[in-house]
Amino acid sequence: MKISLSELDVIFISYDEPNADENWQDLLTKCPWAKRSHGVFGSDAAHKAAAKLSETSRFIGIDADNKIDPAIFDLEFDESVINGNQVFSFKGKNVVNGLVYGNGGIKVWPVKTVMEMRTHEVSETKRGEIEFCWDLDYLQMDKIFSTVYNNGTPLQAFRAGFREGCKMSLDEGNLIPKENFKSKIYPLNFKRLKTWMSIGSDAKNGDWCIYGTLLGFYKTNMSDWDYKNVRDFRHLVKIFEDEVKPKFETEKIGASFCDILDYKWDNEKLLSEIRKLGKEIQDEYNFTIPYFNKKDSAFIKELL
Numbered sequence: 001m002k003i004s005l006s007e008l009d010v011i012f013i014s015y016d017e018p019n020a021d022e023n024w025q026d027l028l029t030k031c032p033w034a035k036r037s038h039g040v041f042g043s044d045a046a047h048k049a050a051a052k053l054s055e056t057s058r059f060i061g062i063d064a065d066n067k068i069d070p071a072i073f074d075l076e077f078d079e080s081v082i083n084g085n086q087v088f089s090f091k092g093k094n095v096v097n098g099l100v101y102g103n104g105g106i107k108v109w110p111v112k113t114v115m116e117m118r119t120h121e122v123s124e125t126k127r128g129e130i131e132f133c134w135d136l137d138y139l140q141m142d143k144i145f146s147t148v149y150n151n152g153t154p155l156q157a158f159r160a161g162f163r164e165g166c167k168m169s170l171d172e173g174n175l176i177p178k179e180n181f182k183s184k185i186y187p188l189n190f191k192r193l194k195t196w197m198s199i200g201s202d203a204k205n206g207d208w209c210i211y212g213t214l215l216g217f218y219k220t221n222m223s224d225w226d227y228k229n230v231r232d233f234r235h236l237v238k239i240f241e242d243e244v245k246p247k248f249e250t251e252k253i254g255a256s257f258c259d260i261l262d263y264k265w266d267n268e269k270l271l272s273e274i275r276k277l278g279k280e281i282q283d284e285y286n287f288t289i290p291y292f293n294k295k296d297s298a299f300i301k302e303l304l
Contacts (some may be wrong), residue, residue, distance in 0.1 A: 004072040018152035030070040051114040072145040096200040098301035104148035110245040157205035158212035165216025168193040252304035
């Protein structure tokens with residue numbers, strides 16, 4: 001039986017993203033039948049809330065930092081040749097560093113699977129504590145149907161980078177011993193990790209994304225921080241508010257400014273900390289972490 005994605009419910013899942021309303025309005029111009037689930041804390045709970053809104057057996061889940069390509073609604077799949085529990089994961093293009101993979105991309109979820117799964121904050125397995133894909137049957141699709149705008153504010157960009165700095169350095173949810181790191185880490189994840197750590201200075205709040213990635217890696221692998229907290233958005237906001245924001249705050253005339261957060265920061269100090277933290281990780285783990293300026297970063301993204 002052929003099922004068109006245009007026949008499925010579309011659920012927009014938002015929490016606190018500064019660009020959520022803008023992206024929601026953009027989605028409605030392309031998909032007037034979309035529904036929205038907002039403000040539910042916890043990744044597992046948020047997806048269950050979305051599933052409850054669906055009146056179809058599968059639903060298309062769209063994270064609030066996405067702008068979609070409506071061509072996705074032209075797709076059909078043959079339900080008879082797929083596993084009914086499979087989650088379809090489409091690639092998204094990251095506007096900060098140009099990476100293209102499943103992170104932040106559109107997902108097609110079976111409602112039954114979502115309602116029965118126990119991941120993130122209610123996980124019963126180590127594999128499922130911080131990521132869906134390690135504990136569910138994911139089918140990674142090769143098509144790109146969205147652009148991921150996770151850089152609306154310094155906080156949003158920092159948090160996006162921090163999460164990938166943690167998750168990309170793990171082996172299916174487990175820490176990798178330092179002496180085995182380069183041989184044990186999944187090669188494609190290692191490439192993506194180094195990209196998050198070094199590319200994006202040309203994008204809005206790109207340096208915050210790079211700094212977040214470096215700090216996420218550092219706290220996960222070079223401190224006693226409990227990396228399971230990466231699933232807790234409130235915890236990550238607290239790190240930003242208590243540890244990060246005061247470090248770079250300034251009243252200097254001409255300093256960088258975010259009107260949404262009413263926050264002014266010293267970007268030169270941020271760049272200095274990026275280089276310092278990158279060198280610490282580089283020296284400890286023996287892999288190169290360059291920092292690319294805006295011109296070089298933009299050029300490299302053209303080649304990705």
